[in-house]
Amino acid sequence: MSSPGQNLNMSGVMQDERIERDFSARSEEEQQAFLEQTWCDQCQEVNLGMTNPNEYLFKGIIFIEGECNRCGHVVLTELTEDDF
Numbered sequence: 001m002s003s004p005g006q007n008l009n010m011s012g013v014m015q016d017e018r019i020e021r022d023f024s025a026r027s028e029e030e031q032q033a034f035l036e037q038t039w040c041d042q043c044q045e046v047n048l049g050m051t052n053p054n055e056y057l058f059k060g061i062i063f064i065e066g067e068c069n070r071c072g073h074v075v076l077t078e079l080t081e082d083d084f
């Protein structure tokens with residue numbers, strides 16, 4: 001009984017939709033680079049590395065989200081169009 005059946009707001013928010021992408025489709029080199037070149041908000045340090053990468057498109061920007069190798073906090077890498 002967790003959903004009361006109010007699905008009226010489901011449409012009309014397309015911009016907020018995440019489009020999953022296949023991180024593993026990138027070349028080994030690229031994957032390695034993205035896994036190493038990180039910024040962790042929690043550690044306030046660059047290039048600690050991430051695990052469990054998950055790539056998606058959101059509002060026209062590609063994000064690669066993973067977990068900090070040191071603290072496990074979520075780290076996000078944003079790719080602008082130049083990096084595509």
Ligand SMILES: [Zn+2]
Nearest residue numbers: 040043068071
């Ligand atoms: Zn960290």
